[in-house]
Amino acid sequence: MTTSLPSRSGAVASRLRRRWMPGVLGAALLLAGSGVMARMNTRATVEPPSAPGTDALPSSELRARVLALLDASQAGAREEAWRRLGPDAAPVLTALAVDRETPVARRALALTSLAMVDPAGGAGSIREVLEDARAPADVRASAAVALGRCLGLEAIPALLNRLRDREDRVREAVAVTLGRLGGQQVRQALEDRLPLEERPLVREALQRGLTLVEP
Template identity: 55%
Template sequence: MRDEALRLLTQSQVAGSSWRRLGPEVVPVLAALSEDPSVPDAQRLRAVTALALVEVPQAGQTLQAMMEDPRRPADVRTRAAAALGQCLGFEAVTALRARLEDRDVRIREAVAQALGRLGGQRVREALEERLPLEDVPQVREALQQGLTLAEP
C-alpha cells in the first residue's frame, strides 16, 4: 500500500478515483507519509491533499487531527485545513472556525481561505466575528478574501 501511495504521490495530478480505489486502508499510510522526513516535501503535502480524495470518514478525522495538532509543521496543518474543507464541506465549518483563533498566523490565514471557499451564512458570520479581533494584516486580508468568496 505504501509503495502504491508513493507512486501516486510522485505525480502532480492524480484523479480522485485512484485514491478511492485504495480504500480506507490508505488513510493511515497517507498520514504517515505526511510526517515522514525521508519523503520529499512536495509528496508529503500531496499526501495531505490526497486524504480529501479518499472519501471515507477516517480521512476527515485524520485531516482534522492534523490541522489541530500544533506539533505538526505549519505547511502540513495549512494543507490539512484546505483539504478538510474539501473533504467534509459544510461539516468542516465548526472545526475550521475553532482554528480562526490558532496561535499560528499561517493556520489562521489558511482557515480563513478554506472557510471562504465553503461560503454560506455560518461562514460569513464566523469571518465577520473574527475580523475585528484579528491584529495581523495578512490574516485580516485572508478574512476579507474569505468574506468576498463567501458572498451569496
C-alpha cells in the first residue's frame, strides 16, 4: 500500500521591503555618475527567461546565467529575475565581488544582487568587502547598501563605523543607508557627524539620511 506524504507548503515571508529598491538603484546610479559604468564594455541583453531550477545546472551554465543577469541589471532587470535564480547563484556572485580582475561596476552589481538572492548567507561576504580598505570605493559603497538590505537594523553597528571612512563615496552610501534604517541612534550619529564632515557631497548625503530617519 502506498502512503502519501503530507505536502509541505507555505508561503515564505519576504525579507525585503520596498524602501530598499531606491537604495539598490541609487547604488547603480552612483556608479554611473562616477563614469565607472561608462567604462565597461557592456552589451545590451534581454532578461533571461526563468528556468525550472538552478540546482541541476552545471556550474558553467549557472555562471553564464549570472553574468547575463548582471548585464541585464544595467538595463533595469527586475528584482524578480534574481529571486528566480535563487541562492544557488550566491557563490558565483561572491566570487565576482571579490575578484580584482572583474570590472568595478560588475563587482558592485554583484554585491547588490547577492543581497537579493541570499540576504542571510551573503551578509558575511558583503561585510568583508565593506571593511576591505583595498577594495575600490564604488565596490565598498555598494557593499554598504547591500549590507543594510541583508541585515536591516543589525547592520547599524558596522555602518556606524564607516561614517569616518577615508573614502567619500563610502561615507555617502553609509549615510543614506543608515537613514533608511532609521532610529534614534542613527539620527544622533548623523547629527554628530554633520558638523565634522568637510566634503560637500558627503554633507548632502548626511542631510538626506537625516530626512529619511523616521521620527
